[in-house]
Amino acid sequence: MPKPRILPNVILGLLDNHPNMSGRDIENEFQTEIGEFWQASHSQIYPELKRMLTDGWIEIATERVDEDAKVIRYDITIAGHDHLLAWLHEPITAENDALSSLKLYFIHDRHSPTLAKILRTQVELHTKKLSHLRQRQQQLFSKDAQIDRQYGHFLILTRAIEREENNVDWLQRTLAGSK
Amino acid sequence: MPKPRILPNVILGLLDNHPNMSGRDIENEFQTEIGEFWQASHSQIYPELKRMLTDGWIEIATERVDEDAKVIRYDITIAGHDHLLAWLHEPITAENDALSSLKLYFIHDRHSPTLAKILRTQVELHTKKLSHLRQRQQQLFSKDAQIDRQYGHFLILTRAIEREENNVDWLQRTLAGSK
DNA sequence: AGAGACATGTAAGTTGTTACATGATTTG
DNA sequence: CAAATCATGTAACAACTTACATGTCTCT
Numbered sequence: 001m002p003k004p005r006i007l008p009n010v011i012l013g014l015l016d017n018h019p020n021m022s023g024r025d026i027e028n029e030f031q032t033e034i035g036e037f038w039q040a041s042h043s044q045i046y047p048e049l050k051r052m053l054t055d056g057w058i059e060i061a062t063e064r065v066d067e068d069a070k071v072i073r074y075d076i077t078i079a080g081h082d083h084l085l086a087w088l089h090e091p092i093t094a095e096n097d098a099l100s101s102l103k104l105y106f107i108h109d110r111h112s113p114t115l116a117k118i119l120r121t122q123v124e125l126h127t128k129k130l131s132h133l134r135q136r137q138q139q140l141f142s143k144d145a146q147i148d149r150q151y152g153h154f155l156i157l158t159r160a161i162e163r164e165e166n167n168v169d170w171l172q173r174t175l176a177g178s179k
Numbered sequence: 180m181p182k183p184r185i186l187p188n189v190i191l192g193l194l195d196n197h198p199n200m201s202g203r204d205i206e207n208e209f210q211t212e213i214g215e216f217w218q219a220s221h222s223q224i225y226p227e228l229k230r231m232l233t234d235g236w237i238e239i240a241t242e243r244v245d246e247d248a249k250v251i252r253y254d255i256t257i258a259g260h261d262h263l264l265a266w267l268h269e270p271i272t273a274e275n276d277a278l279s280s281l282k283l284y285f286i287h288d289r290h291s292p293t294l295a296k297i298l299r300t301q302v303e304l305h306t307k308k309l310s311h312l313r314q315r316q317q318q319l320f321s322k323d324a325q326i327d328r329q330y331g332h333f334l335i336l337t338r339a340i341e342r343e344e345n346n347v348d349w350l351q352r353t354l355a356g357s358k
Numbered sequence: 359a360g361a362g363a364c365a366t367g368t369a370a371g372t373t374g375t376t377a378c379a380t381g382a383t384t385t386g
Numbered sequence: 387c388a389a390a391t392c393a394t395g396t397a398a399c400a401a402c403t404t405a406c407a408t409g410t411c412t413c414t
Contacts, residue, residue, distance in 0.1 A: 002400070003375065017329075024365055033332075036339060044402065046366060070365055070410060101338070107331040115331065152286040152294065153212075159280070159349055160215060166345040170338060181372070182403065203393055223374065225395060249382060249393055364411070375400070383392065 006099065007048055010038055012057060012084040013106035015076040020061045022071050023049055037102045049074060057083055088114055092121045094129075116178060123171045130164040137161060185278065186227055189217055191236060191263040192285035194255040199240045201250050202228055216281045228253060236262055267293055271300045273308075295357060302350045309343040316340060 014029050015021055021029075026049075027042045040048075049072075052058045057080030061073040076084070088103050090096075100118055107115045137157050141147050147154045193208050194200055200208075205228075206221045219227075228251075231237045236259030240252040255263070267282050269275075279297055286294045316336050320326050326333045 001376085005401085007401090022365075023367095027365095037335075041403070042366075043368080043404085047368090068365085068411075072366080101335050104331040104335050108329055110327060110330040148289060150287055151289040152283040155353065156216075156280045156283050162345060162349055163342070166341060170341055174334065184373085186373090201393075206393095220375070221394075222376085222396080225393090247383075247393085251394080359414100361414090362412090365409085367407080367409105369406075370404090372403075373401085376398090378397075379395080381393090383390100385390075386388090 006038065006102075007040055007044065008052055008057065009084060009087045010034070010040075010102065011045070011048065011052065012076055012080050012087075015058060015074060016081060016084055016106065017108070019075045020063065020073045022073050024071075034102065034105055037105070052080070056080070092118060092125070094125055097122070097125055110178065116175070119171055119175050119178075123168060123175065126164055126168050126171065130161065130168055133157065133161045133164060185217065185281075186219055186223065187231055187236065188263060188266045189213070189219075189281065190224070190227065190231065191255055191259050191266075194237060194253060195260060195263055195285065196287070198254045199242065199252045201252050203250075213281065213284055216284070231259070235259070271297060271304070273304055276301070276304055289357065295354070298350055298354050298357075302347060302354065305343055305347050305350065309340065309347060312336065312340045312343060 011026060014026055018025070023042065023046050026045055027040070030038065030040050030045075049058065053060070053074075056077060058074045059077050061075045084106070088106065092100055100122055103118060104115065107118075109115070140150070141154050141157070190205060193205055197204070202221065202225050205224055206219070209217065209219050209224075228237065232239070232253075235256060237253045238256050240254045263285070267285065271279055279301055282297060283294065286297075288294070319329070319336070320333050
């Protein structure tokens, strides 16, 4: 099975939030808003939009407020919206966990069950990851001599552990606060 | 200019630390040790090793301790070592900052000036990033209504800010501790 | 009217992925 | 001795990047 494509889902998420976007608008969103999580150049976006058009996930917006002839604006279709929801509901695993933040971006409702589910799954995954990292640190760096021999490795492992501690802590606080 | 390739440098870093590695050994390192930062499949690694061999960065290890005929083991050459050092010394910018952790992994000496330099640059970059994120939060979510309208976006922005706070804090503590 | 941004599109090249293949070695 | 793992290699394909290209609009 080929690797699942993310880009169309991201575009759907953007169009779901802001209708009547042009390819350029989408490119700008990639650079400013979600640039932290995902990036795409215009030479990816324009062909992708055409593909999504033929797939029926988006349609060319009919209302033409501005008169700029070259601008093409798109709206999400029902089929596209269904596809977006299906993607958001896909189970999160250790492999695709990097997408969680991206998915959160597209959930606007504070009380969405999907949001709570993503957060709970993340708590689970990152708690596991944290204990794995701690175990690894025990194995590799229980003695000072080992730290001196691989100091850089020791640093990034320590860094990863702190990052995950902070991460799990944040997730739990956010979950508790959304009750 | 074509995008700089990372893989050969990572392989050099591994070989610099553990001589006499096979392609398989390298693949295993990718899966276990540095899997957090970088990944590569064997179908990338084997052709890359051949390229590096013709480039003179690595050589086939002569000492054959095991007798398994099919295993090919490699060592780093002087030229390869020079290339590795040059890569480690390349200035770190906001664009290539993701490589910093990877580079740290290959620095073994606690008192290496390169290490201190990387950490200092990171403090600078991430302090800037943090203040940019805080500013963005001010702009977008100064009112509660804005939070309710884009709750997912608010969450990941908050998350990013905490991550960077923790990151900068760790960097400064690590720098202070290495004096 | 020229400069610079806006808006879209295409082409060439690289990288990385999955899948296909083959033989050797170990393990039950 | 069959099955699984080890070790290497190749082929087909998908994805993404840089660069090339063209025309429009806005502002001074």
